[in-house]
Amino acid sequence: MTDTQWRADENGGSPSADTADAATADPVVALEHEMIAVTRRFRRLIAERSRAVHPRLDPVCYPMLLMLRRADAVAMSDLLTELAIEKSTLTRRIDSAARLGLVERIPDPDDARARLVALDPGCRRKLDEILENETELWRGRLADWSAADIRELTALLQRLGESMD
Incomplete structure (x- = not known):
């Protein structure tokens, strides 16, 4: 997938319809797309938090x-x-x-x-x-998630992080 095929939307970088079909065919490609989108969103959050500090x-x-x-x-x-x-x-x-x-x-x-x-x-x-404040925002974002889903996501993210070290 090239950078030109990736079109960030206003919400922080979801794949376009063209790349979404390709990503669905390969779960690793789909994961890569989602990680890029999440990374963009977290960078934006960190920038906002930084400005809130100073x-x-x-x-x-x-x-x-x-x-x-x-x-x-x-x-x-x-x-x-x-x-x-x-x-x-x-x-x-x-x-x-x-x-x-x-x-x-x-x-x-x-x-x-x-x-x-x-x-x-x-x-x-x-x-x-x-x-x-951020913890409360996360509680709101995850309000419709079960505690088990949150724990599972946490465990999977830890596992992913360990595989990247």
């Missing part, structure tokens, strides 16, 4: 903020491992978020030479609010 926040920084939200402070080495990015890329993202007042570098109590990265308390509160 109007000038680059969406590529958002996953880092979510990781920092799970801990009081995180070592750069842990961020590098979790985010699977280069050190220079991480440094730029931290610098960018720090300039916006969203994160700060603090001394590592276990190593005087090292620094940890921590969320600013205001950023943490904003992320908590955004994620709480």
Whole structure:
């Protein structure tokens, strides 16, 4: 399937009728089409969430903020491992978020030479609010799904993710 055969619709990238027939014939092709559509929608959601945190926040920084939200402070080495990015890329993202007042570098109590990265308390509160609202939106989107269907989708997504590592 070429990029020219793929026509994104207004809802974030569903396949056109031409490609839908081809995708139906091959379940792997159908999966690929749906994954592309879902990826486009998630990119849009991440961009919206990033703007909600700060109007000038680059969406590529958002996953880092979510990781920092799970801990009081995180070592750069842990961020590098979790985010699977280069050190220079991480440094730029931290610098960018720090300039916006969203994160700060603090001394590592276990190593005087090292620094940890921590969320600013205001950023943490904003992320908590955004994620709480997003959870409610997901509850609405999945209101007609059974709990078993949600668990099955979760398990299948985990399995798919593991196969991609």
